[in-house]
Amino acid sequence: MRIVWLTDIHLNGVADAVTDDLLATVTARRPAAVLVGGDIAEAPDVREYLLRIAAGLDCPVYFVLGNHDYYFGSVQQVRQEIYRLCQGHPQLTYLTYAEPVRLSAGYALVGHDGWADGRCGDYDNSRVVMSDHRFIRELAGTEPEARLSLLQELAGEAADHVRRVLPQALEYAQEVLLLTHVPPFREACWHEGNIADDQWAPHFSSQVMGETILEIMRSRPTQRLTVLCGHTHSSGEFAPIPNVRVLTGAAEYGRPDICRVLTLS
Ligand SMILES: [Fe+2]
Numbered sequence: 001m002r003i004v005w006l007t008d009i010h011l012n013g014v015a016d017a018v019t020d021d022l023l024a025t026v027t028a029r030r031p032a033a034v035l036v037g038g039d040i041a042e043a044p045d046v047r048e049y050l051l052r053i054a055a056g057l058d059c060p061v062y063f064v065l066g067n068h069d070y071y072f073g074s075v076q077q078v079r080q081e082i083y084r085l086c087q088g089h090p091q092l093t094y095l096t097y098a099e100p101v102r103l104s105a106g107y108a109l110v111g112h113d114g115w116a117d118g119r120c121g122d123y124d125n126s127r128v129v130m131s132d133h134r135f136i137r138e139l140a141g142t143e144p145e146a147r148l149s150l151l152q153e154l155a156g157e158a159a160d161h162v163r164r165v166l167p168q169a170l171e172y173a174q175e176v177l178l179l180t181h182v183p184p185f186r187e188a189c190w191h192e193g194n195i196a197d198d199q200w201a202p203h204f205s206s207q208v209m210g211e212t213i214l215e216i217m218r219s220r221p222t223q224r225l226t227v228l229c230g231h232t233h234s235s236g237e238f239a240p241i242p243n244v245r246v247l248t249g250a251a252e253y254g255r256p257d258i259c260r261v262l263t264l265s
């Protein structure tokens, strides 16, 4: 079973012909399913791009949203809009609101957008100014302390979802794929071959998601989890414990491409 994984494709920043080329390249790999790991476009047009992706592919599309998908909109509104879209569109599954998906014998898929929770690195002294804090309605105009609680609330929601669906998937699957936008470990926050420093780590990683994953997988050493994440636009691999591997996907603005083709045996 072949699965194509895309992440951080930022389609609102490219010409329609580039999107068409990407979809044709994906189709040529004849995947059984396509995973899209967030940062698809922005709030005003993410729905339209999801419909284009579905129309250009002839297999199920499983996706999560990234921080950019909420720009010029609100997290709650976009999530509701995309949830409703998927209710009427069987080809599209928004994993943030989905139960585990059985991919093939022994394999299952779960996912959630995730959110950077400011716990890794040095949030208080970080000089990094994320555009999220201007362009996402819930975060715009908030003071650093109030913003941190909001970020941690969003990240906590994601971890709670995984705490519920991952054990369900592990009831029948030997290996689970977890699709999320934000790296769940600081060591998975790659940037040009290096790990994010104290300035960037608070905005690039979700510690609560990492802790949740470890808690679940440590008690199931004979089963495996592969986390597929993005957000940092640089590739790397990290294994916090022997049965968990985290793949971070590379991406380049303006040049959306296949991140990886996974073969499930
Ligand atoms: Fe991105």
Ligand SMILES: [Fe+2]
Binding pocket: 039, 066, 067, 068, 181, 230, 231, 232
């Ligand atoms: Fe992102």
